[in-house]
Amino acid sequence: MSKKIATLITNLFEDVEYTEPAQAFKEAGHEVITIDKQSGNQVTK
Structure with missing residues (x-):
């Protein structure tokens, strides 16, 4: 299923702290x- x-990112994260877990979730079939912790901020990668 x-x-x-949702993954929360702030301005002081290291790429690997996001990319490795996000990739594992995607490989498991999840979206x-x-x-961002502040409303209105745009998160881009």
């Missing part, structure tokens, strides 16, 4: 949604 998983 696929799930939506990864990236959010």
Whole structure:
């Protein structure tokens, strides 16, 4: 069963702290949604 998983990112994260877990979730068939802790901020990668 696929799930939506939200990942919270701030401005002081290292790439590997996001990319490795996000890739594992995607490989397991889940949808990864990236959010910022402050409303209105756009998270890009």
